[in-house]
Amino acid sequence: MPDRTDLLVVGAGPYAYSAAAFARDNGIETRIVGRPMAFWRNQMPADMFLRSGPDWHLDARGEHTFEAFFEDRGLRPADFDPIPVAVFLEYTDWFRDCKGLDLDERLVTGLTKPNSGFVATLDDGTTITADKVLAAPGVGSFLNLPEWYADVPPARRSHTSDLVSFDSLAGARVVIIGGRQSAYEWAALLTDHGAEHVDVVHRHSTPNFAKVSWHFVDQYVDQTLTHRGWWRGLSPERQRAIASEFWQVGRLTLEPWLVPRIPDTVVTSHPGCAVVGTAVSEHDVTLTLSNGKALTADHVVFASGYRADLARVQYLSGLVDRVSVTEGFPDLTEGLETSLAGLYLTGFAATRDFGPFYGFTKGCPSAAHIAVTDMMGGGGEEVGG
Ligand SMILES: Cc1cc2nc3c(=O)[nH]c(=O)nc-3n(C[C@H](O)[C@H](O)[C@H](O)COP(=O)(O)OP(=O)(O)OC[C@H]3O[C@@H](n4cnc5c(N)ncnc54)[C@H](O)[C@@H]3O)c2cc1C
Known part of the structure; x- marks a missing residue:
């Protein structure tokens, strides 16, 4: 039975x-x-x-x-x-x-x-x-990954959800793809664990680092409970406005406690950039950016959500x-x-x-x-x- x-x-x-x-x-x-x-x-x-x-x-x-x-x-x-x-x-x-x-x-x-x-x-x-x-x-x-991720050999790439211990990357050159909280927190963790250099590449501009309040969310979750079907009943404009509020606080603003942990001697941001080319050698990977720069790394981390x-x-x-x-x-x-x-x-x-x-x-x-x-x-x- x-x-x-x-x-x-x-x-x-x-x-x-x-x-x-x-x-x-x-x-x-x-x-x-x-x-x-x-x-x-x-x-x-x-x-x-x-x-x-x-x-x-x-x-x-x-x-x-x-x-x-x-x-x-x-x-x-x-x-x-x-x-x-x-x-x-x-x-x-x-x-x-x-x-x-x-x-x-x-x-x-x-x-x-x-x-x-x-x-x-x-x-x-x-x-x-x-x-x-x-x-x-x-x-x-x-896991969300860009198409070109498969060009990077498996041993030289991780999504943030697979990279949770960093000691093996002490002394390594790492490129992080993405620019939200996970990207910069992984940059901080890599720095804490002795990475030689970390490049953070993202399409958007450099995010703000500031303390934010998430209390604005409370009223929306309350509405979900008091009005059955509340979210789906909102106009697309209202949904977009709330999603953008959420985006502003949650995605465009990152935690201020990261700042001292991402010194510019170790971490370099590349805002407004996409990866347009990859070249793999026996020892490393070189990524070409849309601004013409080339970054050579031992490991590529996809903080791509x-x-x-x-x-x-x-x-x-x-x-x-x-x-x-x-x-x-x-x-x-x-x-x-x-x-x-x-x-x-x-x-x-x-x-x-x-x-x-x-x-x-x-x-x-x-x-x-x-x-x-x-x-x-x-x-x-x-x-x-
Ligand atoms: C880096 C990171 C930081 C985050 N920080 C925060 C934060 O500070 N605050 C916050 O509120 N949220 C945070 N989140 C979001 C967080 O993931 C969600 O809030 C939360 O995990 C959602 O819970 P869940 O139960 O839906 O999913 P999960 O916690 O992912 O749980 C899903 C579970 O399903 C299990 N499972 C999978 N397959 C099977 C199977 N075949 N059989 C049985 N079980 C299975 C998995 O093992 C897993 O435990 C963060 C997310 C990430 C990625």
């Missing part, structure tokens, strides 16, 4: 924790499958800092917040500014314990829907059947033909359900229909509330905090 559950939550990141906890709080029999916070643990550097603060949390009931964790540990959030990724991981462990979330640390290798329910196959060959599935795949399947393409989430490959998709994003109902009844998608995959905030942990409590309420046919508890 295969295992069965009412709700299977796939992925063990912030969105999955949040939704699984809120589903259980609402009496839904829930299983959660995945390696705990694996993307944060394995695909972010251990010495990275968060951009978000202690006010963003995972609990749709508003009890087991990040701030409650600090209080429980007798710590002052002000002493952790910016917040090291390790502290956030401790919070997520604490959240899991407080909520009694038993994680099944196997991976889902495939998902099918032979009848009204779903069958998930796990990496040991066993299966779990579920009435509903909530998939929280994050961004790990969606993520682009949604649902077809690239491997465990969904058996279902993706039955899911309506636009520009790589699933078309979601106002309850975060895909066009395949019973399959819910959350996090970054929901940003087209729910707004850019759903790519960040800020959206976790509201996404959990929206999806679980929908599963319960409109019932569910009030969202907190």
